[in-house]
Each structure stands twice: as structure tokens, then as C-alpha cells.
Amino acid sequence: MIIIDKISKLREIIAECRLSGKKIGLVPxxxxxxxxxxxxxxxxxxxxxxxxxxxxxxxxxxxxNEDFAKYPxxxxxxxxxxxxxxxxxxxxxxxxxxxxxxxxxxVSVDKLTDKLCGAxxxxxxxxxxxxxxKLFNIFTPDIAVFGQKDAQQLAVIKKMVEDLNFPIEIIKxxxxxxxxxxxxxxxxxxxxxxxxKAAVVLHKxxxxxxxxxxxxxxxxxxxxxxxIEVLTTEPLCKIQYVSCVHPYxxxxxxxxxxxxxxxxxCYIGKTRLIDNxxxxxxx
Amino acid sequence: MIIIDKISKLREIIAECRLSGKKIGLVPxxxxxxxxxxxxxxxxxxxxxxxxxxxxxxxxxxxxNEDFAKYPxxxxxxxxxxxxxxxxxxxxxxxxxxxxxxxxxxVSVDKLTDKLCGAxxxxxxxxxxxxxxKLFNIFTPDIAVFGQKDAQQLAVIKKMVEDLNFPIEIIKxxxxxxxxxxxxxxxxxxxxxxxxKAAVVLHKxxxxxxxxxxxxxxxxxxxxxxxIEVLTTEPLCKIQYVSCVHPYxxxxxxxxxxxxxxxxxCYIGKTRLIDNxxxxxxx
Numbered sequence: 001m002i003i004i005d006k007i008s009k010l011r012e013i014i015a016e017c018r019l020s021g022k023k024i025g026l027v028p029x030x031x032x033x034x035x036x037x038x039x040x041x042x043x044x045x046x047x048x049x050x051x052x053x054x055x056x057x058x059x060x061x062x063x064x065n066e067d068f069a070k071y072p073x074x075x076x077x078x079x080x081x082x083x084x085x086x087x088x089x090x091x092x093x094x095x096x097x098x099x100x101x102x103x104x105x106x107v108s109v110d111k112l113t114d115k116l117c118g119a120x121x122x123x124x125x126x127x128x129x130x131x132x133x134k135l136f137n138i139f140t141p142d143i144a145v146f147g148q149k150d151a152q153q154l155a156v157i158k159k160m161v162e163d164l165n166f167p168i169e170i171i172k173x174x175x176x177x178x179x180x181x182x183x184x185x186x187x188x189x190x191x192x193x194x195x196x197k198a199a200v201v202l203h204k205x206x207x208x209x210x211x212x213x214x215x216x217x218x219x220x221x222x223x224x225x226x227x228i229e230v231l232t233t234e235p236l237c238k239i240q241y242v243s244c245v246h247p248y249x250x251x252x253x254x255x256x257x258x259x260x261x262x263x264x265x266c267y268i269g270k271t272r273l274i275d276n277x278x279x280x281x282x283x
Numbered sequence: 284m285i286i287i288d289k290i291s292k293l294r295e296i297i298a299e300c301r302l303s304g305k306k307i308g309l310v311p312x313x314x315x316x317x318x319x320x321x322x323x324x325x326x327x328x329x330x331x332x333x334x335x336x337x338x339x340x341x342x343x344x345x346x347x348n349e350d351f352a353k354y355p356x357x358x359x360x361x362x363x364x365x366x367x368x369x370x371x372x373x374x375x376x377x378x379x380x381x382x383x384x385x386x387x388x389x390v391s392v393d394k395l396t397d398k399l400c401g402a403x404x405x406x407x408x409x410x411x412x413x414x415x416x417k418l419f420n421i422f423t424p425d426i427a428v429f430g431q432k433d434a435q436q437l438a439v440i441k442k443m444v445e446d447l448n449f450p451i452e453i454i455k456x457x458x459x460x461x462x463x464x465x466x467x468x469x470x471x472x473x474x475x476x477x478x479x480k481a482a483v484v485l486h487k488x489x490x491x492x493x494x495x496x497x498x499x500x501x502x503x504x505x506x507x508x509x510x511i512e513v514l515t516t517e518p519l520c521k522i523q524y525v526s527c528v529h530p531y532x533x534x535x536x537x538x539x540x541x542x543x544x545x546x547x548x549c550y551i552g553k554t555r556l557i558d559n560x561x562x563x564x565x566x
Binding site (some may be wrong): 007011101103104105106107108109110111112129130133134137138140159160162163164165166167 | 290294384386387388389390391392393394395412413416417420421423442443445446447448449450
């Protein structure tokens with residue numbers, strides 16, 4: 001596996017790959033990799049010949065009071081895991097390499113970013129779209145893989161790719177969970193033992209929602225109320241939002257027809273966790 | 284010359300060019316071509332093997348009270364001129380082809396767009412950056428040529444390319460003028476006979492500025508005052524702005540050192556015209 005931290009050198013390697021007719025896959029990450037990330041790498045290997053993973057904790061997608069400084073980092077561990085997973089190239093740029101001068105350009109997606117996490121994290125998705133645009137222009141990949149865990153991010157990136165005509169296919173990969181159902185996240189490390197146990201309530205609430213959907217429940221309010229009911233049983237859990245939306249437009253549903261996304265964000269102690277259930281759509 | 288109006292077909296042709304090792308050049312235009320545009324095509328031919336011109340009057344870069352509907356169009360004449368100039372491909376998409384669905388994504392450049400024309404045309408440069416990003420992603424050119432006539436657009440696009448890591452070299456081409464000095468513009472057609480004569484005052488004022496600069500004038504106020512003095516001699520001319528800025532950052536200069544851009548916008552009757560003088564920099 002090639003490990004590289006300079007854009008110019010990366011472009012040379014990508015150009016060589018192109019010349020030899022290889023299809024290039026990209027998995028953008030912020031590092032501190034877990035099995036969720038590694039599943040994206042495996043997915044990328046299915047769809048491309050040369051799999052690249054970027055590891056970059058992107059300052060411009062963190063709010064002022066968010067966890068940029070303390071976001072977990074462990075580059076040695078990450079690169080070992082990537083080697084084992086069959087990644088071909090790992091790109092680990094510095095902040096200076098990605099933002100050598102004051103960045104004045106931003107890429108924004110309206111409407112989709114006003115809702116769900118976007119409502120609570122102003123500027124977050126502009127930071128995400130801007131760095132992803134940069135990575136797309138640096139790697140010029142044929143495909144890029146994003147996890148369903150960040151369902152809003154996936155919808156926003158898909159819309160950005162469509163609107164700006166990026167010649168890139170966006171592949172989505174399912175949520176990977178711990179044995180007890182907690183969705184894998186780099187932020188799970190913030191949880192203490194008690195909180196870790198409590199955090200299972202997110203998945204538990206979504207399982208209850210699924211039961212209702214399997215019983216043909218069509219009313220989003222009934223789904224949302226059931227999720228809230230389950231989450232409220234856990235004293236350590238503070239709900240930020242519970243929404244039932246269309247998975248592409250992220251608009252609130254009045255009635256569940258073919259597709260739905262049940263998305264939740266909760267604080268468990270001081271740690272903000274998200275999870276979701278995608279209904280009526282194959283991944 | 285290939286004339287084409289569908290993105291998917293265009294991508295096929297570009298992919299073939301790539302396979303045969305050709306360097307691709309793009310000249311984005313809004314059509315109604317004049318010798319200024321054709322000089323960009325010639326410049327693109329110097330730097331690439333397959334020169335593409337896009338002709339698209341982009342609705343999202345026009346303000347509500349601006350001239351989108353009446354902007355001059357003559358596709359037959361344009362394609363004839365391009366054939367004669369040795370253009371290889373002309374892309375003439377419909378609005379529906381470029382914006383098949385509601386566009387929610389926008390590309391913006393801060394600071395640089397608050398000044399000069401940007402101050403009077405809110406949203407204009409976001410519309411420009413968004414369509415240029417789309418065209419860059421559709422053509423994936425190696426080089427793209429923009430005219431010095433739209434000096435602010437050039438500075439904004441260069442900053443966007445740098446910030447978003449577009450793998451594209453931006454080439455600038457000098458202003459092309461009529462015999463009497465009027466900078467060529469598709470909007471010159473709006474001028475009646477009397478206004479057409481009056482419009483020469485823009486270039487005349489910049490020539491006077493140049494004389495001062497050649498005499499080693501370092502004070503931007505003296506330059507600006509001289510330009511205003513000359514423009515004011517023409518009763519049909521209403522000044523919008525006269526600025527002396529750095530050509531890259533577009534920041535007002537306190538003192539003229541190595542580089543300067545003297546940029547003006549005036550109404551001649553109801554027609555808004557721009558012109559500029561680039562000092563201390565080769566094109």
C-alpha cells in the first residue's frame with residue numbers, strides 16, 4: 001500500500017493508474033478507522049481496480065464548539081488496518097497541504113442541509129461538500145463510497161454530484177453495527193462504560209420502528225412517537241431529533257409510501273450519536 | 284467541427300480524445316461571438332489539441348432585472364465563426380440539459396466577489412462559478428481560457444480552481460478592441476449610434492490612466508480621479524465604479540507597486556459596459 005501526503009505526488013500516481021486503464025475508487029474518511037470504514041474499502045474494491053482512502057480530519061466541517069481538536073486520531077493503526085483490508089493507496093495530507101492559503105471558495109447544497117443534523121450544525125455540510133469537491137478533483141475517481149450511517153451526508157453528496165456533473169458514481173454502503181446493535185462510529189470512543197451500554201437504545205428504538213413498518217404502519221407520526229417512546233426509557237439519552245423523511249429529498253413525509261428514512265440524533269452524556277433506518281430501498 | 288447538445292454524447296467524445304492522448308482545451312462562452320471570443324479559441328489552440336467551445340446563456344448568473352431574456356443569441360452565425368477559427372467541438376446545451384432538476388448546489392467565492400461588479404450584481408459570480416464548475420466536470424479539460432476583459436471573473440475563477448484543486452490550467456487572453464478602442468462585448472449591440480460613439484470614453488479614460496502610470500504615478504487616487512475626470516466629459520456616460528485594485532486579490536491598493544488593475548463599469552444610456560487596464564503584468 002502506498003502512503004502519501006502530497007497532492008502533486010498523488011496526481012502522478014493517479015495519472016499512471018489511468019494510463020494503465022485502472023478504475024479508481026475513493027473512500028474519503030476522517031480516520032480512526034473501524035469496521036464500518038473497512039466495509040467501505042471492501043465495497044470500493046468490488047467497484048474499482050485501485051482503491052484509495054483519504055484520511056483527513058477536515059477543520060472546516062467542525063463548528064466552533066465541536067470536537068475538531070479532540071477528534072480521535074491514530075494514523076499508524078489506521079494504515080495497518082487499511083493494508084490488511086487491501087487498500088492500494090492511503091492519502092494523509094496535512095491541513096497545510098489541503099488549505100495552503102485562505103480558502104475563499106465554498107460548495108453548498110441548499111434545502112437538503114437545513115434539516116436533520118444540518119439544522120443543528122450550521123456550516124457543517126458546506127465544509128463537507130467543499131472538502132469532498134477538493135478530494136474529487138484531486139483523485140478524479142470513477143467511484144466513491146459513502147456510508148449509509150451518515151444518511152444526510154450521502155443524500156447531500158449525491159445531490160452535489162448530480163448538480164455539478166461530477167463524473168463520479170456514488171456508491172452507498174450499509175451501516176455496520178457492534179454485536180449489541182450500536183452503529184459503529186469513531187465517536188463511540190468518547191462513551192464511558194455506562195454510556196456505552198445506554199447507547200444501544202438508539203438501535204433499539206429503530207428496531208421498534210421497523211416492527212411497525214413491517215406491520216404496514218403508514219403514518220410517520222406513529223413511527224416517530226414509538227422511537228421517542230423507546231429513547232425516553234433511557235435516562236442518559238437526550239434526544240436532538242427524530243425524523244421520518246424521504247431518503248433523497250430529506251423532506252418530511254406525510255405518509256410512508258415506498259421509501260422512508262427514520263433518522264435520529266441523540267446525546268448520550270456529552271457524546272452526540274446518530275443512527276438511522278432506511279426503509280424500502282436496497283443497499 | 285462537431286456540434287453537440289447532449290452531455291452524455293459529449294462525455295463519450297471527450298473520453299475518446301483522452302484515449303488518443305489529446306490535450307483538451309475549453310472556452311466557455313455565452314455565444315453571440317465576436318473577435319474577442321475568437322481570440323480565446325486561438326489561444327486555446329496554442330495550448331491544447333482538441334478545442335471545445337461551450338455556448339450557453341446561463342440563467343443563474345443573471346439578476347432578476349438583468350438582460351437574460353434579451354441577451355443576444357445567434358447560434359448559426361456562432362457555429363460558422365467557430366468553424367472558420369478551427370474550433371473542434373461546439374457544445375450548445377439547452378437550459379433543460381444543464382439544469383434538468385432544481386439545482387440546489389452552488390459554488391461561491393467570498394471576498395473577491397464583494398467588490399467591483401460583484402457589489403452591483405449580487406449572486407452573479409455564484410452563478411458563474413456554479414456553471415463553470417459544471418462545465419469543468421463535463422469537459423474535464425486540461426486548460427481553459429478566459430478573457431482579461433472580465434478581469435474579476437478571471438480572478439474569481441483562478442481562485443476557485445486553486446481552492447477546489449481543479450486539475451485545470453487557467454489561461455488568460457488579452458482584451459480585444461474595436462478600431463476606435465471600445466472593448467469588444469456581445470452587449471455592444473445594445474448601443475445606438477450616438478451611444479456607440481460615446482462608449483469610446485471608457486477606453487479613452489484608461490489610456491489617460493496609462494499615461495500617468497507610465498509617468499510613474501504611484502497614488503491610486505490620482506489615477507482614479509483622472510479616469511473619473513475623463514469619463515465625466517461624456518454626458519451619456521454614468522459611472523458605476525472606478526477602482527484601482529490588485530489583479531489577484533481585487534483589494535483596493537493604497538500604493539501602486541508592481542501590479543495593478545484599473546477597472547471601470549459605466550452605463551452608456553441603458554447599457555452597462557466594463558473595461559479595464561492591467562498594469563505590470565504580462566498576458
